[in-house]
Amino acid sequence: MEVDDVKWVRLGDYIEQCDERNSASVNYPVIGINRDKTFMPTVANLDGVDIAKYKIVTKGMFVFSGMQTGRDICIRIGLYDNEQLALVSPAYTTFVINDDKKVLPEYFFMYFNRAESDRYGWFISDSSVRSNLDWPRFLDIEIPLPSPDEQQKMVNVWKAFREIKEQNEAKVAPLMQVCQSYIQELKYKYPKQEIGAYIHRIDxxxxxx
Structure with a gap:
C-alpha cells in the first residue's frame, strides 16, 4: 500500500454516540474497562444503585472513558463483542461507527490498541485540569484511513499475531507455575546469603x- 492511498480523517466524522438507558431496570451484567482495553465485571458496590440510569451495551458498540488518561497514559476504550447485553456506568461514553463500510470497527479498535495512541492521548489531555481526555478533544483526533480492503488485511494480520501470542502464553503458563514452585522450594531448602560475596563494583x- 502506497502512502498516497492513506488519508487522515477526523474521528468525529465517523463515529456517533449511543445513549440507550436501562429504563426497564433489567438485571444485565455490569462491566467496566481495564487499562488493557478489555471488559471486566464491575468492582463497584451496586447496593442501592439505580441501574435504570446505566447505559446498555450491545455487540459492536464501543465504550470509552477519557477519565485520568494523563495519569494512566492510557485511553480506556473497548469494542464489545459479546452477544449478551451488558450495562456500563453513565460516566462512560458509548458510541458506534456511523458507516462500517468506510471504517471497520476492528480496524478502529486496533488503532487504539497501540502504545503510540495511548501516549498521544496522554499528550493531548494536558489541557484538562484532571488529565482527562474530554470527548470533544477525542473527536478531533485524526487517524489514517486506508481503503476498507487494506483495513481488513491489517485486521487479519493483527488477529493472527494476537492468536499466536495467546497460544504462546497458554503454553508458558504451566512452565511458569513449575518455576515458581521450584523457587519456593529453594527458599526453604537453602539458607539466605548476602549477595555482596558474588558481585563487585565497576567504576x-x-x-x-
Whole structure:
C-alpha cells in the first residue's frame, strides 16, 4: 500500500454516540474497562444503585472513558463483542461507527490498541485540569484511513499475531507455575546469603575523553 492511498480523517466524522438507558431496570451484567482495553465485571458496590440510569451495551458498540488518561497514559476504550447485553456506568461514553463500510470497527479498535495512541492521548489531555481526555478533544483526533480492503488485511494480520501470542502464553503458563514452585522450594531448602560475596563494583571512567 502506497502512502498516497492513506488519508487522515477526523474521528468525529465517523463515529456517533449511543445513549440507550436501562429504563426497564433489567438485571444485565455490569462491566467496566481495564487499562488493557478489555471488559471486566464491575468492582463497584451496586447496593442501592439505580441501574435504570446505566447505559446498555450491545455487540459492536464501543465504550470509552477519557477519565485520568494523563495519569494512566492510557485511553480506556473497548469494542464489545459479546452477544449478551451488558450495562456500563453513565460516566462512560458509548458510541458506534456511523458507516462500517468506510471504517471497520476492528480496524478502529486496533488503532487504539497501540502504545503510540495511548501516549498521544496522554499528550493531548494536558489541557484538562484532571488529565482527562474530554470527548470533544477525542473527536478531533485524526487517524489514517486506508481503503476498507487494506483495513481488513491489517485486521487479519493483527488477529493472527494476537492468536499466536495467546497460544504462546497458554503454553508458558504451566512452565511458569513449575518455576515458581521450584523457587519456593529453594527458599526453604537453602539458607539466605548476602549477595555482596558474588558481585563487585565497576567504576571505570572515560579518562581519555
Amino acid at each position: 571505570e571512567r572515560n579518562s581519555d575523553n
